[in-house]
Amino acid sequence: MVESHEKANTDADPSKSEVQSEAVPAVEPHSTYSLFLGCVIPNRYPMIESSSRALFERLNIGIKEMEGASCCPAPGVFRSVDKALWLSLGARNIAIAEQNQANIVSLCNGCYGTLHEVNHEIKHDSELKSRINTILDKTGKEFQGSIEVKQIVEVLYYDYGIDNLKKLITNPLGLRIAVHYGCHLLKPSDLKPFPEDPDDPHFFDELVEITGSVSVDYQNKLMCCGAGGSLRTGNKPSSLQFTLEKLRNMRSAGVDCIITCCPFCQLQFDLGQLEVANELEPGEEPFKIPVIYISQLLGLSMGMSLEEMSMIKPDMKGISPFTSFDPVLEKLARENRLAPTGDDHHE
Amino acid sequence: MWVIIMSQKSRLLEFNTDIVDVLSIEKDLEKIRACIQCGACSAACPSGNYTALRTRNVIRKALFGVQSVLEDPDIWLCSTCFNCYEHCPRTIPVTEIILSLRRMAVSQGHLPDPLKGVIHNLMNKGHAVPIDPKWSQLRAKLGLDPMPPTVEKYPEALVEIYDIFSAIKFNSRIPHR
Amino acid sequence: MSNDQPTDQPTDQPQDQSNDQTKDLATGKPKIGVYLCHCGKNISDVVDIPALMQSTKDNPAVTVVKEYKFMCSKAGQELIAEDIRNNNVDRVVVAACSPLMHEETYRRVLKDEGVNEFYFEQANIREHVSWVNLRDKKGALKVAHDHVSMAIAKVSNNAPLERQKAKVTQKALVVGAGISGMFAALDLADKYPVTLVERSPTIGGHMAQLDKTFPTMDCSACIITPKMVEVGRHPNIELLTYSEIEDVDLNIGNYEVKIRKKARRIDHSICTGCGACAEACPVTIPNAWDMNMGFRAAAYVPFPQAVPEQYTIDKTNCIECQLCVDACEVHAIDLAQEDEIIERTFGSVILTTGNDIYDPTPYARYGYKKYKNVLSGIEMERLISSTGPTLGKVINPHNHEKPKKFAFLQCVGSRDFHEGAHKYCSRVCCMYAIKQARQLKEKYPEADISIIFIDIRAFGKGYEEFYEITSREYGIRFIRGRIGDVFQDYDGTLIIRGADTLLANKFELRVDMLILSTALEARADSSDLGRMFGVQKTEDDFFMEAHPKLFPVDSLTDGIFMAGTCQAPRDIPDSVAQAKAAASSAHNFMNSGEVEIEPYYSEVLPGNCSGCRSCILICPYDAISFDEPSQKASINTVKCKGCGACAAVCPSNAIMQNHFSRDQILAELASLFPWQTQPNYPTQEGK
Incomplete structure (x- = not known):
């Protein structure tokens, strides 16, 4: 005990840490999470998965795979169809992470919404818990209620700590950014463990601003993207009306790109820019606002390469991103803000 | 005149408590009975800006057992953004009630x-x-x-x-x- | 005083101080009469009265059982009186409503018939049984039976008690000099010396901030200013402004109060109120009286009509530049002046400390603080007022231009069950919004005004008529609905999205200004004052009256009354009516020069007291002191409110609370578990 105490003291020695800070900032090993992928990320937006994995590695955040995980299941469709299905499939996914003995990090607001609420509901109702475990019986899995479900913005801002992230920023990006929070990150607010006011949240904006960018306030910023609640699935024209209003408001605020923390919002804004083309007023410019995931933005500002951040689009047709990153990449290149590409960057 | 009115199909609504009785099985959803029809839910609803969804009407129909609430497409226009719940001055879990109504509708064969x-x-x-x-x-x-x-x-x-x-x-x- | 074994055949030893020759002494065994009240159908619809009659008759301690539709009626009281006169009954239990309601009524019957009034117990089978068990009649009967059994056990063990009398100081204190405090002080001052304490530099309160008052549209200043002057000049009112209550010794009828008179740093015996100091003062800070929209110097009067018309140099903002000292021709400035503590004794106190106004900043969705042209109701009032920062010219705080379109949003912070907001209706917001809308229309006939409301509550005299005239003659758009989002367009216009619940449609309004009709709320620091005066609070944080209907201006502490918005949100007519009622109650309390004190106080049994002082620490009324010569605790029976905390905390069982002694309470409990033997608790001996 005494020995380790002394060791801790020497580590805290200011002269020593100064020496360290001259080199590449050292990253302390951080907690390990169970990475929940869901459906849209691995199967439609793999760039979110690859850039986030690279970012976690850079941040020394440990990842355990959730092998055999399914759809969360989606809060809009399946919660609207059958609650038993929604709860039991959600419980199965949580049980996989419990076997990992690591809290879940979700890269998607929808999955976060489902898993967080399922976890909360079953944890707080012992009768429900035993009913769910009866359903799970044949799968050999058991919901214990031993872990927390977190969203990537929450993990970065609160768990990793925004101040720790700030220390890693090497390439301030100088972008004007439209932040889109997405609904299920913030609401229902009484269930969320962090103190963000759903009508006036700050943590995602702050996270974006440490990259040397400005989070631009635009009209109706906190409005839903329109994709959730099975609205995109069931009534795409209505769902795109949400998106169109938000895109117009973002454009009139003069932003370089949209930053999201959810693949479904990302899809809605990214593919949505093509889909709203028929809804535009006569003479209205088509939208060309790049939609970038938070991991990609942070990675670039930490000097990670475009390849590592999956921001160089492979030569394939009909794949994401549907709206080109080019305007942002050109601006960053013009202002010489990107890390040099090529082997010299890799260790 | 009299004959004409008599021959028309009645336009009077019928109320029953079936829907609210089902909702009230879940403790939180019972709060629907405290609704004062202020309209905060409709006001905060983004879908209502573009669609026929009037959250307040949905809640009133559910409260009074007006069967059409399960049959009309309105409940499927909600994007589950939870604004209605956040804004409700009586803290009624409005979004959860809409989801519950959808499940009732599905069990009655109204799955879109x-x-x-x-x-x-x-x-x-x-x-x-x-x-x-x-x-x-x-x-x-x-x-x-x-x-x-x-x-x-x-x-x-x-x-x-x-x-x-x-x-x-x-x-x-x-x-x- | 001891009852070794409280059983169903208790012995009774009257207390020392009793000189009442009660009838039971002759026979030895108390003759208990139990009277069951139907309370119309309030009780009998739920509680099976015949069954309760039977189970009560089966209780061997009971002599007589009767039932009646209204025991509190004259005929009902006569039932009891007759049984006492005929020597059938010498102790009484009435099973009826809450004792808060009628305990005094029945006690008087006993007293009139020559029986000590404390040989009475009331079993509350209405509030505690029938009203809360409407759907469970079987359970209700069981609980009613338990309540009656406990009351019988209690009355069997009761001892005769006598009320004490204390002298009352014939001086009154009024705390808070808004419209309620001013009226209470004026009404009392014709008969008693009154000290009126106000913490701000001027009297007048919120009403002085208002421009006009609904529903008569008479100018607020025109009504209140003459009254302020009258208060300031009244020979029997000692006006202590810029002063706060520091400490109170809760001695009933003789409240010893310490008042901190804060240093104004100007000698008021010399100050002429000329204002030269304020002109010389280089400091400019927002004037809280103008809701921080106007400015004042560190040397200031809050507004020109302030009473007293004397300046104050506010220590927090003063930069000690001495310019005022040079400017003052009469040499009244004394920057070294210190706070003064004034001590007074009062027979009664009226609390009229008023309300705070809800801060809508937490409701980010309405854009308050984010957008300058979103105002609260009181800010609009100052903006519209001829004494306000713009002298009554309404300007848009965003661009300083003349606004044309306005929207009012009602129920901001009221009727809202979220944490931090208030569940109650604030009662005045509907009317003040309609009034402000009408004033705007009078000033700018072309103004376009919408009032977005949940319900319009125009309940007061002349209010509905006011609402009708305003909507008909002034063409104001009343929208039943709510706002969801407020955005500011690039030109500063506010875009409001909401729902019209009657059209069942969403709407978008573009307005120059949005006014949030904010709630009234309890003073943030009222807990401190409440604690000092022993006044409790209701769930909504306002001061609690002794009974909402029967004792609406009384607190639970004798001689301490309340009026106005410190008790609940209310309008000016109700506040004034209450102030006059409180003055009248204070007069009644002080008039005879004496006060009767309930004999529920606690007493120390010196033989048991170990002098540990636990009771002194726990007593919320500061009624217990330590007697050095005997090294024992000693209770001031006038200050003691009979809460029982000391009796409960005493580790050596040395404190006995009259009428709620350990033996009496244990007897009540034992009646609930008749099959169990009496638990072997130590009894109270040693007096």
Whole structure:
């Protein structure tokens, strides 16, 4: 005990840490999470998965795979169809992470919404818990209620700590950014463990601003993207009306790109820019606002390469991103803000 | 004149408490009885800006047992953004009530067609949005395993999904075909 | 005083101080009469009275059982009186409503018939039984039976007690000099010396901030200013402004109060109120009286009509530049002046400390603080007022231009069950919004005004008529609905999205200004004052009256009354009516020069007291002191409110609370578990 105490003291020695800070900032090993992928990320937006994995590695955040995980299941469709299905499939996914003995990090607001609420509901109702475990019986899995479900913005801002992230920023990006929070990150607010006011949240904006960018306030910023609640699935024209209003408001605020923390919002804004083309007023410019995931933005500002951040689009047709990153990449290149590409960057 | 009125189909609404009785089984949803019809839910509803969804009307119809609330498409226009719940001065879980009404509607055979395909994807593949060769190829080009470490990569896990569907008697309870 | 074994055949030893020759002494065994009240159908619809009659008759301690539709009626009281006169009954239990309601009524019957009034117990089978068990009649009967059994056990063990009398100081204190405090002080001052304490530099309160008053549209200043002057000049009112209550010794009828008179740093015996100091003062800070929209110097009067018309140099903002000292021709400035503590004794106190106004900043969705042209109701009032920062010219705080379109949003912070907001209706917001809308229309006939409301509550005299005239003659758009989002367009216009619940449609309004009709709320620091005066609070944080209907201006502490918005949100007519009622109650309390004190106080049994002082620490009324010569605790029976905390905390069982002694309470409990033997608790001996 005494020995380790002394060791801790020497580590805290200011002269020593100064020496360290001259080199590449050292990253302390951080907690390990169970990475929940869901459906849209691995199967439609793999760039979110690859850039986030690279970012976690850079941040020394440990990842355990959730092998055999399914759809969360989606809060809009399946919660609207059958609650038993929604709860039991959600419980199965949580049980996989419990076997990992690591809290879940979700890269998607929808999955976060489902898993967080399922976890909360079953944890707080012992009768429900035993009913769910009866359903799970044949799968050999058991919901214990031993872990927390977190969203990537929450993990970065609160768990990793925004101040720790700030220390890693090497390439301030100088972008004007439209932040889109997405609904299920913030609401229902009484269930969320962090103190963000759903009508006036700050943590995602702050996270974006440490990259040397400005989070631009635009009209109706906190409005839903329109994709959730099975609205995109069931009534795409209505769902795109949400998106169109938000895109117009973002454009009139003069932003370089949209930053999201959810693949479904990302899809809605990214593919949505093509889909709203028929809804535009006569003479209205088509939208060309790049939609970038938070991991990609942070990675670039930490000097990670475009390849590592999956921001160089492979030569394939009909794949994401549907709206080109080019305007942002050109601006960053013009202002010489990107890390040099090529082997010299890799260790 | 009299004859004409008599021959018309009555336009009078009938009230019953069936819907609210079902809702009240869940303790939180019972709060619907405290609704003062202030309209905060409709006011905060983004869908109402573009669609026919009037959250307040949905709640009133549910409260008074007006059957059309389950049959009309309105409840399916909600994007579950939770604004209505956040704004409700009586802290009624409005979004959860809409989801509950949807489940009631589904059990009565009013499942919207576009949702059926997604349900079948989940039943057969374990994902609402499954992978196909094109996306698998993209994964590989981005340096990822072509198959994500989900049920896609571990087909034996799919059996567990089937087991859950059968344990909850999904097929016999939910008309989804 | 001891009852070794409280059983169903208790012995009774009257207390020392009793000189009442009660009838039971002759026979030895108390003759208990139990009277069951139907309370119309309030009780009998739920509680099976015949069954309760039977189970009560089966109680061997009971002599007589009767039932009646209204025991509190004259005929009902006569039932009891007759049984006492005929020597059938010498102790009484009435099973009826809450004792808060009628305990005094029945006690008087006993007293009139020559029986000590403390040989009475009331079993509350209405509030505690029938009203809360409407759907469970079987359970209600069981609980009613338990309540009656406990009351019988209690009355069997009761001892005769006598009320004490204390002298009352014939001086009154009024705390808070808004419209309620001013009226209470004026009404009392014709008969008693009154000290009126106000913490701000001027009297007048919120009403002085208002421009006009609904529904008569008479100018607020025109009504209140003459009254302020009258208060300032009244020979029998000692006006202590810029002063706060520091400490109170809760001695009933003789409240010893310490008042901190804060240093104004100007000698008021010399100050002429000329204002030269304020002109010379280089400091400019927002004037809180103008809701921080106007400015004042560190040397200031809050507004020109302030009473007293004397300046104050506010220590927090003063930069000690001495310019005022040079400017003052009469040499009244004394920057070294210190706070003064004034001590007074009062027979009664009226609390009229008023309300705070809800801060809508937490409701980010309405854009308050984010957009300058979103105002609260009181800010609009100052903006519209001829004494306000713009002298009554309404300007848009965003661009300083003349606004044309306005929207009012009602129920901001009221009727809202979220944490931090208030569940109650604030009662005045509907009317003040309609009034402000009408004033705007009078000033700018072309103004376009919408009032967005949940319900319009125009309940007061002349209010509905006011609402009708305003909507008909002034063409104001009343929208039943709510706002969801407020955005500011690039030109500063506010875009409001909401729902019209009657059209069942969403709407978008573009306005120059949005006014949030904010709630009234309890003073943030009222807990401190409440604690000092022993006044409790209701769930909504306002001061609690002794009974909402029967004792609406009384607190639970004798001689301490309340009026106005410190008790609940209310309008000016109700506040004034209450102030006059409180003055009248204070007069009644002080008039005879004496006060009767309930004999529920606690007493120390010196033989048991170990002098540990636990009771002194726990007593919330500061009624217990330590007697050095005997090294024992000693209770001031006038200050003791009979809460029982000391009796409960005493580790050596040395404190006995009259009428709620350990033996009496244990007897009540034992009646609930008749099959169990009496638990072997130590009894109270040693007096």
